[in-house]
Every structure is written in structure tokens, then in C-alpha cells.
Amino acid sequence: MNDYYTLTSYLKNQNFITYAMEDYIEMLYRKTLQNETLTITKLSNLLHIKKSSCSKMITKLKNLNIINPDNLTLTNKGLKIGKYLYTRHEILTIFLKKLNKKHFTLEQVEKIEHFIDPITLKNIKKLITNKFN
Numbered sequence: 001m002n003d004y005y006t007l008t009s010y011l012k013n014q015n016f017i018t019y020a021m022e023d024y025i026e027m028l029y030r031k032t033l034q035n036e037t038l039t040i041t042k043l044s045n046l047l048h049i050k051k052s053s054c055s056k057m058i059t060k061l062k063n064l065n066i067i068n069p070d071n072l073t074l075t076n077k078g079l080k081i082g083k084y085l086y087t088r089h090e091i092l093t094i095f096l097k098k099l100n101k102k103h104f105t106l107e108q109v110e111k112i113e114h115f116i117d118p119i120t121l122k123n124i125k126k127l128i129t130n131k132f133n
Contacts, residue, residue, distance in 0.1 A: 016064065019114040022085055023047060024057055025066060028074050029082025038072045088113055091125050098128060 017025070027046055031038050038046075044054035061067040066078035074082055092113050097104045116124075 017066075017081065020057065021061060021066075022114060024054075024061060025074070025078060025082045026085040026089060028067070028072065029079065029086045032074060032079070032082070033086075040072070043072065085113075088116065088121055091121055091128070092116070095124050095128050 024043070024047065027043065028038065031046075040051055040054050040058065043058075044051045047054065058067060058072065061078070062069050065075055066081065067073065068075055089109060092109045093106075096108050096112075100108070
């Protein structure tokens with residue numbers, strides 16, 4: 001028999017990284033790939049949030065050893081997480097563009113990416129690369 005939970009219960013059982021944290025890490029990873037240095041101001045503008053909120057989140061991410069204490073760069077741990085988040089975003093973008101064609105919106109990706117599990121993501125990747133069994 002399957003156990004059913006509310007969405008809130010499922011969310012409470014997730015990792016220590018929140019969905020908001022994921023957005024920060026993914027953006028930092030994107031900018032790392034572009035060899036771009038970020039400031040709190042630049043990052044807050046990219047994520048369309050207040051500087052004060054950005055600063056608080058950066059402190060949290062530094063405390064989790066995801067961002068280096070001296071600057072806005074990802075640690076090795078942060079790079080690993082960032083690569084996964086970036087890849088997840090790209091896979092979902094490709095999938096939804098193929099699926100929805102002209103009705104594709106980035107908003108769909110942003111909403112879905114936080115709720116998809118690694119196994120489903122792996123299978124979507126297989127599907128879009130025609131390696132699905």
C-alpha cells in the first residue's frame with residue numbers, strides 16, 4: 001500500500017537546500033561557466049530580489065559551505081550542486097520545448113525543476129536523447 005502525504009509533508013522531507021537556495025546556486029554556477037564575477041548587487045538584479053534578501057541568503061550558503069567565505073564563488077561542494085541544478089534546468093528546457101513547441105515558457109521550467117527527482121530527470125534525458133528503453 002502506498003503512503004500519501006500532503007505537498008507540505010513532502011517538502012519538509014527534502015534536503016537541507018531550499019528551492020530558493022537552488023536558484024542562487026544555479027545562477028552562481030551559470031556565471032561561473034561564463035567566467036563572470038558577481039557582486040551582491042549583480043546577483044540580486046539577476047534574481048530580481050532585494051539586496052538585503054540576497055545578502056542574507058549568501059550568508060546561509062556560506063554557512064553551508066556552498067559559497068566561499070571570501071567572495072561570491074562556489075566551493076567544490078557548491079560547484080557539484082550547481083552543475084546538477086544547471087543540468088536539470090537544461091534537460092527540462094529541452095524536454096518542454098520539444099513537448100510544447102511554440103507554447104514553451106521558461107516559467108514552466110522554473111516551476112517544475114524544483115519538484116522533479118533525479119530518477120525522473122534521468123529518464124527525461126534518456127527520452128530526449130532517444131535512449132529510453
